[in-house]
Amino acid sequence: MLLYEYKYELLYKSSEVGIQYFGFITPFFDILKSNKEIIVDATYKTNALGFELYAIMGQFDGAGFSMAYLFVDNSKKNNGARTEILKGFFQSLYDRGLNNIQFFLTDKDFSQITASQNVWSTLKKRLSDNTLPKTTTYSSSSANENFSFIDIEFYPSNLQVKKSNFVFCPKDLRQNIILLFEKHLHLHPLIPNINGNFLISTEIWKVSVEEMYNFCFTNDLRHVWA
Incomplete structure (x- = not known):
């Protein structure tokens, strides 16, 4: 399988009939899993099967690296089901060692936010939009x-x-x-x-x-x- 050939590890997959999703980690995961901050981004309907793609990114020396991916069939998914799938995926990452997270950066995606709060209870801050930070008084x-x-x-x-x-x-x-x-x-x-x-x-x-x-x-x- 290509995942194993390129040293990717399958970590999370569907077991129910009619529900398709699978998540895997990249070789960068073990290098960056001690980070206190991750970035989560998603794309929709950009591949031939119409799957949603979620990417977990970590940063090192100012550069971003993909730590993990999750593919989800979005043909019959409501927000409740999507949240549960994301929560399961995040939990698998937590169990694999990504358990020091304090900052979770994402867009205004309710499913991602809810799922992250259920897994990383120590989150101190969440950036839930893509706007620039608020300005401060200049000195x-x-x-x-x-x-x-x-x-x-x-x-x-x-x-x-x-x-x-x-x-x-x-x-x-x-x-x-x-x-x-x-x-x-x-x-x-x-x-x-x-x-x-x-x-x-x-x-x-x-x-x-x-x-x-x-x-x-x-x-x-x-x-x-x-």
């Missing part, structure tokens, strides 16, 4: 402590916001900021930069912050930076 002095090139006087004024002609970011500069975000998103210790050099995570952090800061400072984008 220029704290930023300067991390990066000395940041001017502590470069911060927004509330008086500007109250002006009727206030513009958060000029239209002609918005695309430049998006391009910088995309550039920084693809920086990784395992991927060489344009000069062929490999940067460690702290170097990537500094390079990204400095490049964005310089752009905002040059264009006086105080609110964008903060």
Whole structure:
């Protein structure tokens, strides 16, 4: 069987007639099972049999790796049945050693959320949407402590916001900021930069912050930076 040929291990499968599902772990499972955080994502009707596919992801050094998969026939599944299948799958992962989870990241899928709460009772936090984290109050002095090139006087004024002609970011500069975000998103210790050099995570952090800061400072984008 292909699963065993590639060192995947079948861990969970249906035993009832008319209900089809099976789950398996990858070679990365034993490496990442001590993680305190996992990410669960699902796709629907993307394969020839119309099965739902659930992927369990773990992170190492900023990169994501697939730890386990679950295929579920969605032709006759209501949310109650789906929750029970997921709970059984999560329980099999727990019994196999994935029992240190504190953070469970998923989308707004009620079945996944309910099933996870039944298995990992120690969950402290769950991200149930794909939105960006809430912003925090900007402190220029704290930023300067991390990066000395940041001017502590470069911060927004509330008086500007109250002006009727206030513009958060000029239209002609918005695309430049998006391009910088995309550039920084693809920086990784395992991927060489344009000069062929490999940067460690702290170097990537500094390079990204400095490049964005310089752009905002040059264009006086105080609110964008903060």
